[in-house]
Amino acid sequence: DVKVTQSSRYLVKRTGEKVFLECVQDMDHENMFWYRQDPGLGLRLIYFSYDVKMKEKGDIPEGYSVSREKKERFSLILESASTNQTSMYLCASKLTGVFTDTQYFGPGTRLTVL
């Protein structure tokens, strides 16, 4: 079974803090994704990566950066957290090239920025 883990289920940070959200997958997937989920807006793609050290902006990259130094790990960084970044963050991974395959999701991190 594919397993995607996220470093925290719940996180509370203060405005202006630097925040790291970590995601690790154990299935040697090339593609990894970070989404944020807000009520009434569904899932919106922040960044994705299709290989080590490769990253691409998604639909809402402003205020975020990412890092992928190892294939299994994809980190989302909030350089200076703001209250409008309070949200649920979901990480996902997928084997490249199999069109019919789903993305596999982690359990999510509920981030609150005070």
Next chain:
Amino acid sequence: AQKITQTQPGMFVQEKEAVTLDCTYDTSDQSYGLFWYKQPSSGEMIFLIYQGSYDEQNATEGRYSLNFQKARKSANLVISASQLGDSAMYFCAMREPEDRDDKIIFGKGTRLHILP
């Protein structure tokens, strides 16, 4: 314009009844894939069912089936004999054959409440 439209923000259904969750999509591609996910209150996204645009049969997985109407660009999820544990958010999503990025576009979701 939205690529995935789920018109029902919330639904209340009596236990054991069948449920249909609506999803329409917008694409100019001939080849695409459609997914449904369930998200319980715990937060994890659970893959339910997949339908390919060239699949002639409607996809089924246990109590889940996908009512695929290609000409209408509709991919409704049908849950038969609903159970209390079906209460959750449900997301419809689509993958288009862009490049290797394997991205998925999600709808805004439908919150389903099953009543005892």
